[in-house]
Amino acid sequence: MNLVLPWHHLLWQQMRYCWQQNRLSHALLLAGPPGMGKTLFAQRLANLLLCEQPVEVENQAHPVNWQPCEQCQACHLVTVGNHPDLFSVHPSAADKPISVEQxxxxxxxxxxxxxxxxxxxxxINPAETMNHHAANSLLKLLEEPPPQTLFILVSHQPQQLIITLRSRCQLLNFSRPNRQLTQAWLQNRLAISPPTLNNKADIALLLNLSAQAPLLAFALVETGAMTQRQALFDSLIRLATEKMDPIKVVAQWTQGETVPILPWLLSWTGDIIRGALTGQTRYLLNQDYQTHLLLFSQQVDLKNLFSLLDQQIEVYQLIRANTPVKVTGLLESIAIAWVKLTHSPRRSSL
Ligand SMILES: [Zn+2]
Structure with missing residues (x-):
């Protein structure tokens, strides 16, 4: 049974209480960064309210809780995505808004x-992708809500929703999960799965690299992203120490599946800046690379580092906005900038 995630328990109990007291709001806004499990929570709550005979579950890990039975016809229809009283609205493509027609x-x-x-x-998921007309049409609907209807808006960026829409919803904040609960959950998941990354330092590292979002942290290991990250970092070190040809390095970066190169480069640039400003490793996110990053921070020119940061942000925004640009050429200019940045007499000590 797909139980409620541990850091969701308080919010789940709150919803259960409102439901049992018949005081459930007609509109909920599930807000928080990606990777907190908001969509899972929304789907499970929808399932609970549609289930013909919800069951009470109690065990050591999960206190008394109402759950969908997962046996009745309603649960079956929810599982296969065909329940006639459940309506999902989402963008038709990753770069498309939710339209007024929807x-x-x-x-x-x-x-x-x-x-x-x-x-x-x-x-409605993610709610912030509604365009202006769509959001205003939804607002009119929420101002005179139909009976026995629950609107669940899921949003990674609730500040992008119009204020009048936000004010019509009860806010469920997913942005600050209990760190002990998320660490224990992640350790448990990684110990069950084949990956062996499960000691305390690894768990803290994965959560730091994921802005404390447990599902993102788990995905870093499960999808092989940590291995890709290591290869990318090794290539940066080679750029700095072995005078490798930046064009050849970028050819490696762009082989096969698209690796999230720029988020990692930005993360490391940020750490080098933090190292340069503080001279300490404890403020670095990438604790596993602290020795190299601190050495970088001692050897590079801070002004050039900020220029590189700006350059990387600009390229990242262009790529994210699907601007028709030659990605390889932009990455090559970034790789060349990294070589220039580390081109100092002391770089050989890296
Ligand atoms: Zn059921």
Missing amino acids: IRELIQFCSLTTYYGRYRIVL
């Missing part, structure tokens, strides 16, 4: 009688 379809759905006579659930 909200019109939602309004039509809300005008119908519920099929099973229980809750009608609307999931």
Whole structure:
């Protein structure tokens, strides 16, 4: 049974209490960074409210809790994504907004009688991708909500939602999970899975690299991203110490699957700046590379480092915005800048 994630328990209990007291708000805003499990929470809450016979679960790891039975017809229909009283709204493609036409379809759905006579659930995810017209149409719907309907808005960037829409929703904040709970969960998941990264330092590192988002931290290991990160860092060291050809290095970077090169480069640049400003390793996110990063920070010119930071941010934004640019050429200019940055008489000690 897919139980509630440990750092969700308080919010889950809060929802359960409101539901049992018949005081559930008509609109919820699940807000917090990616990787906190907001979508899982939203789906499970929708499932609970649609389930024909929710069950009470109690065990050591999970206090008394209501869960969907996962046996009834409603649970089955939710699982296969075909429950007639559940309506999901999401962008049709990664770079597309949620359109006003999609909200019109939602309004039509809300005008119908519920099929099973229980809750009608609307999931909007991620809510911040609604365009202006879509958000205003949804606002009108929320101002006169249909009966027995729960709107669940999931948002990684709730500040991008119009204020009037936010004020119509009860906020569920996922941004500060209990660190002890997330560390224990991650350790448990990594010990169960084949990866062997499960000592305390590794767990803290993975969470630091993921802005404390447990699901992202787990994905770093599960998807092989940590191995790719190591290869990328090794190539940077070779650029600095072995005078490797930056063009050849970038050819390696762009082989096969797209590696999230720029987020890692930005993370390391940030750490080198922190090292240069403080002279200490304890403020670095990439604790496993602290020796190299601190050496970099002692050897590079801070002004050039900030220029490189700006250059990388600009390229990252261009790529994220799907601007038609030659990515390889931009990465080559960044690799050349790294070589120039580390071109000092003491670089050989790296
Ligand atoms: Zn059920």
